[in-house]
Amino acid sequence: MKALVLAGGSGTRLRPITHTSAKQLVPVANKPVLFYGLEAIAEAGVTEVGIVVGDTAAEIRAAVGDGSAFGVDVTYIPQAAPLGLAHAVLIARDFLGDDDFVMYLGDNFVVGGIADLVDAFRAERPDAQILLTRVPNPTAFGVAELDAAGQVIGLEEKPRRPRSELALVGVYLFSPAVHEAVRAIEPSWRGELEITHAVQWLIDAGREVRSTTISGYWKDTGNVTDMLEVNRSVLETLERRIDGTVDDDSEIIGRVRIEAGAEVTGSRILGPAVVGPGTVVAGSYVGPFTSIAGDCRIEDSEIEYSIVLRGSSLRGVGRVEASLVGRDVEVTPATRKPAAHRLVLGDHSKVRISS
Missing domain, CATH: 3.90.550.10 (Spore Coat Polysaccharide Biosynthesis Protein SpsA; Chain A)
Incomplete structure (x- = not known):
């Protein structure tokens, strides 16, 4: 066959x-x-x-x-x-x-x-x-x-x-x-x-x-x-494995896989979740059912029930959920004033913006 x-x-x-x-x-x-x-x-x-x-x-x-x-x-x-x-x-x-x-x-x-x-x-x-x-x-x-x-x-x-x-x-x-x-x-x-x-x-x-x-x-x-x-x-079938480095100020709960070369500092990760090699998670919360690929940076942010592809970063973002983030994407907070949104979006994108 x-x-x-x-x-x-x-x-x-x-x-x-x-x-x-x-x-x-x-x-x-x-x-x-x-x-x-x-x-x-x-x-x-x-x-x-x-x-x-x-x-x-x-x-x-x-x-x-x-x-x-x-x-x-x-x-x-x-x-x-x-x-x-x-x-x-x-x-x-x-x-x-x-x-x-x-x-x-x-x-x-x-x-x-x-x-x-x-x-x-x-x-x-x-x-x-x-x-x-x-x-x-x-x-x-x-x-x-x-x-x-x-x-x-x-x-x-x-x-x-x-x-x-x-x-x-x-x-x-x-x-x-x-x-x-x-x-x-x-x-x-x-x-x-x-x-x-x-x-x-x-x-x-x-x-x-x-x-x-x-x-x-x-x-x-x-x-x-x-x-x-x-x-x-x-991720429901994931087995816990910590091959990367996790500092004493971080909390890893449940079935979490942290790949070799990843670094977690001052963060809380609640499984099931996976953090790819070379990724840095600092001062952040990573919630259940989240996959973060290699060479990413999650800093001062919260993310849950999402997929983040290789080389992307979230910095200072209050909350991201139910999202698919592509490769080499940068997500940062918008300025408060003036009250406008600055977007660079691919064809056929769908965006929700609160008024």
Whole structure:
């Protein structure tokens, strides 16, 4: 069995962060989301991995390399434009050959991995296996309809009137039968070859399509709210470890990881939280579910339930929460007078300012 990991796409819902960074490399608990997927694939015993890349190919290649750090062998597959998940299967035909494969969306996060799912597929070998989970907003996802016996009878991509609350999780398993399906379908109204249409083609052709409804944790990390929620979930599993320096005037409570080279002075850190290497936390409060990457400075500030990327600083900021701070960002207090706001914001930013 092989794996096909999708790491293209523009990440519009994470702008402005994704103007300068691949969405799959935005870190959760100081580790890129994509890395969790590669580790899950390796743990399932799959070692041949094709990664579909787009405009951020150079950044993905630099981060993942040949895959040896994850115990896999990586082949990069360029995709000229994000033309749909089924299109990714189409262009990966030479890599996939006639092998079964698992397709994993690189910005998805599944707690518990996929080893059991892969083992079951290998043993039973249906033509396709999809993962489903109940969501409150099915219009934002591919949605599956099941009959009374639990058999998949229909799929629809981002329906206006969903026939169920069962959304497709970004992990699929296929036999070589899917290659005929992706060649047979036409682009949707979005101009993309939809994987839901390919699976529907298999159903209509009488092929065996199975589903597994998971009750565990899954998130599509395509927006800030979900990124913060995944960060919270991962930090819940954190083990306390203090490798950096903490002075006597500081208080470290609960599951806190302070990486080697980090320095904490006169501060209070309440876990779960992680402080990256080379970061300085001085005279500050770091609250639960916060990930601070390496080479940051948090001085005379308070931050909670947030992600701070490498090289950024918060100085003299009274309170920051539920925030995603990009790389090399400077956050400082605004002057009291005149009563105006001075902003430098990327495209599609969203800012809340109190009057």
